Amino acid sequence: MGLQCGIVGLPNVGKSTLFNALSSAKAEAANFPFCTIEPNVGVVTVPDERLKVLESLVNPNRVVPTVIEFVDIAGLVKGASKGEGLGNKFLANIREVDAIVHVIRCFEDENIVHVAGSVDPIFDKEVIDTELQLKDLESVDKKIAKIEKIAKSGDAKARKDLEILMLFKNALVAGKNARSVEVAPEDLEVLADIHLLTIKPVIYVANVDEKSLQTGNKFVDALKEEVKNEHAEVVMLCAAIEAQIAEFEDAEEKEMFLGEYGLTESGLNKLIRASYSLLNLITYFTAGVQEVRAWTIRKGWKAPQAAGVIHTDFERGFIKAEVIKLPDYEKYKTEAACREAGKIAIEGKEYIVKDGDIMHFRFNV
Template sequence: MIQRRVTAINQPKIINNMALKAGIVGLPNVGKSTLFNAVSNSAKAQASNYRFCTIEPNTGLVNVPDPRMDKLAELVQPQRTVPTQIEIVDIAGLVRGASKGEGLGNKFLANIREVDAIIHVIRCFEDENILRDEGAINPLSDKEIIETELQLKDLDGVERKIARTEKMLKTGDAKLKLEYDVLLRCKEHLNKGKGIISMGLTKDEKEAIAENFFLSDKPVLYVANVDEASMHTGNKFSDALVAAAKAEGSEVIVMTNAIESQIAELEDPEDKAMFMEEYKMTEPALDRLIHSTYKLLNLSTYFTAGVQEVRAWTIHQGWKAPQAASVIHTDFEKGFIKAEVIAYDDFITYKSEAACRENGKLRIEGKEYIVHDGDVMHFRFNV
């Protein structure tokens, strides 16, 4: 039996196995693809002024900005730094009637079914040169159109699943009975014009219907795409959206997608700083959007820090140490012995692992330890 201590990872077979996606959705010509171009560091979507410009979903891996990693790197001086990432998908614009197949409705709904959270871009600016099928600017109406289409598609699925489940209830299967009961409640809720996510289902109830992948059961983050003059203050359109989102417990990021796209295209840090200074920005709104999306997906970060690399690793909030080790390699979870843990603030205060150890700030944690966001960790395991 060999006991190994993992500090930094630089092996081709080792991967971060998180695969959660956030999908950018919205009506046609609201700025979805412009936003995708801004956030994606691996792909560029076509952005044009006509319906269904985006047909096949564009996908990009997006680095999650984290100043904590930069501070760790300043202290450790590694050969490289590796940020954590999330996957962003740009999905075709939806139109009224999509649940019945209007426009690219079936393709849109199939694509959105595959994501774990929704970034809903809503137009909050007036511009007669940009096409709009729905008449006057009305962010609340736009919000309702997409919500209604998702709910109608779910209602159709619920009704069909109820019909199939009823035929099998005679078996007396308790799990089947629970699924059936939850589906009946879902149908009633959807018929009231409410999404499944607002039902407050228990963990067991969610698991009972999980295989259905209901569209209105996904968490939503709203982006109010405002004009340049409103980028710092918002406007009457974004204010209305913020109020509506607050009532349902959702967040709104107010930003100007075109400006954010220009910032993202600047590679030179000095050019970027000058551009932001010109627009009186302390940070790109994109950073807030990415952080909020990360939070919406219930994700958390821990770090490994060594001379080879400082790396950020993505885990689900509430994961225990062996689960956290598995994102480096599944063998680390199978052979987990213990974790050496330093709180991020302690690492920064004492400036090195050795100093943290000397001052009693390095803890030995076992299999039941719940990893905290920002923990600096090493794992010991058997192979």
């Protein structure tokens, strides 16, 4: 399953710097060259130490990591919901992504103008939120107009749907994002065909200066306070430093550079991890001499669904899954030794795949 995150932000907040750093993260992607599908789409490998462990044990012909696509969504200005700027293209692009990465400027710099005249993360967030909310309001209103007649005729389902739509309408009118509305998962079905923008999970990237990287600053604090009821994550990084980190091809040099700033990993890695946890994604592995490979699935998926990510036939003709835990693989070194030690579990259709499982599927079509 391909994962897409859309990067949004006002002009001069560091969005392009971050996107360029993402797209040129050389060391991570040695065996998966960065490719630009369109000028604004970057494919980034997901860093995973477990792949290195499996590679050293299995010594495969190739290693295939899992990837995330980042889409640089340009052209959001005030009035985008009415088609100002690249408004319509922007809204179409954002509709297609799984999550939104909203870059917000949290640093002072006399040389970089701020659209509002001063650094104000809450203002920045609200400008973009408002445009997305206005578009969502339009979508909800259209759907309400469709359902109202049926609801008036006494149709029970339509009345229930209308109630839910009104909850979302009221939130949007009050300047809140759709993701802040608490409803049961099944109640969201009425929204499925209108693809609300503000219901998508969001990661706020607080772009700070070098000196705030360890401690944060008043701008980051204000942002965290503002989004605490929003089911959102805040990741703090410095886009200018990320751009430098991306230039390193040698892992040791990169580590030394990170160390100079008191960092153990790049902000890019933090951002990718936050994307995974926000979207409830986990990774399982297949390991053989041909290839060791990481596969992305949703948390809670059962074995047949997980097998289906490799090929639909695997899901259709699923018989059983053989599962090895990574610590066991590390301890016994080979699949055969794991089998001998009784460390391969045979699981059926109801098995819920765990993060880090090494899987082998048996199927018959």
